[in-house]
Amino acid sequence: xxxxxxxxxxxxxxxxxxxxxxxxxxxxxxxxxxxxxxxxxxxxxxxxxxxxxxxxxxxxxxxxxxxxxxxxxxxxxxxxxxxxxxxxxxxxxxxxxxxxx
Amino acid sequence: xxxxxxxxxxxxxxxxxxxxxxxxxxxxxxxxxxxxxxxxxxxxxxxxxxxxxxxxxxxxxxxxxxxxxxxxxxxxxxxxxxxxxxxxxxxxxxxxxxxxx
Numbered sequence: 524x525x526x527x528x529x530x531x532x533x534x535x536x537x538x539x540x541x542x543x544x545x546x547x548x549x550x551x552x553x554x555x556x557x558x559x560x561x562x563x564x565x566x567x568x569x570x571x572x573x574x575x576x577x578x579x580x581x582x583x584x585x586x587x588x589x590x591x592x593x594x595x596x597x598x599x600x601x602x603x604x605x606x607x608x609x610x611x612x613x614x615x616x617x618x619x620x621x622x623x624x
Numbered sequence: 625x626x627x628x629x630x631x632x633x634x635x636x637x638x639x640x641x642x643x644x645x646x647x648x649x650x651x652x653x654x655x656x657x658x659x660x661x662x663x664x665x666x667x668x669x670x671x672x673x674x675x676x677x678x679x680x681x682x683x684x685x686x687x688x689x690x691x692x693x694x695x696x697x698x699x700x701x702x703x704x705x706x707x708x709x710x711x712x713x714x715x716x717x718x719x720x721x722x723x724x725x
Contacts, residue, residue, distance in 0.1 A: 532722040534648055541642010547635055585725075606725045613721050616714035621633040624686075624707045 539584055544569050546614070548577055549603065552587065553611055556602035581607070640685055645670050647715070649678055650704070653688065654712055657703035682708070 540546055544566060551557060551565050563574055578601060581587045586607035592598040641647055645667060652658060652666050664675055679702060682688045687708035693699040 533651070533719055534644070536718055536722040537642055537647040538644065541638055543635070543639065546638040550634070609721050609725060610718075613714055613717035616717050617637055617711075618634055620710050620714050621637040624710060 539580070539586075540610075542577070542580070544573060544577055545581070546617075548574070548581070549586070549607060549610060550614055550618075552601060552603045552607065553614065556590070556600040558598070558600055562601070586610075640681070640687075641711075643678070643681070645674060645678055646682070647718075649675070649682070650687070650708060650711060651715055651719075653702060653704045653708065654715065657691070657701040659699070659701055663702070687711075 540549075547566055547569075548562060551562050559571075559574065559578075563569065563571055566574075578587065578589070582589060585604055587601050588604055590600045590602060592600070641650075648667055648670075649663060652663050660672075660675065660679075664670065664672055667675075679688065679690070683690060686705055688702050689705055691701045691703060693701070
């Protein structure tokens with residue numbers, strides 16, 4: 524069990540991902556950059572206020588970046604960083620487990 | 625995005641695993657059945673009360689089973705079920721991600 528010095532990082536990952544909606548938001552963004560409304564349409568039971576809060580947490584954690592395109596009207600998109608996209612294999616495994624059980 | 629009907633299960637998985645200590649308890653049990661004290665020794669900053677609570681949640685979710693051996697003194701061990709052990713690939717991927725980032 525000598526790899527157990529790693530657990531703080533592991534716990535941190537779970538604490539972030541364990542928050543309601545976070546896993547789902549990341550899964551939606553794994554399909555490509557999205558606007559606020561695109562994501563809220565995919566997750567109808569999540570309030571817009573909750574989505575704003577999750578975006579802030581994910582930005583602070585370096586998982587997503589916010590792009591502002593100076594068009595009229597302004598277009599804002601959210602995209603996973605390399606760190607965020609790095610979760611894809613873990614998400615896939617977790618989905619397979621959830622489907623099976 | 626047609627696989628998005630799966631999200632309730634995925635969210636449920638994250639809600640269970642996202643609770644503080646749960647991921648770590650499962651990781652310790654992936655190394656084999658353990659007694660209460662074995663686990664609490666591995667996670668010194670978790671209180672015994674918290675561990676009892678997590679055991680109850682994990683038992684209720686069908687992730688662990690409790691074995692009572694009628695010895696003197698009685699020996700009680702906790703073991704992952706097939707469902708619990710099924711998380712190993714996801715845990716491994718998540719650990720790799722956490723190590724990298």
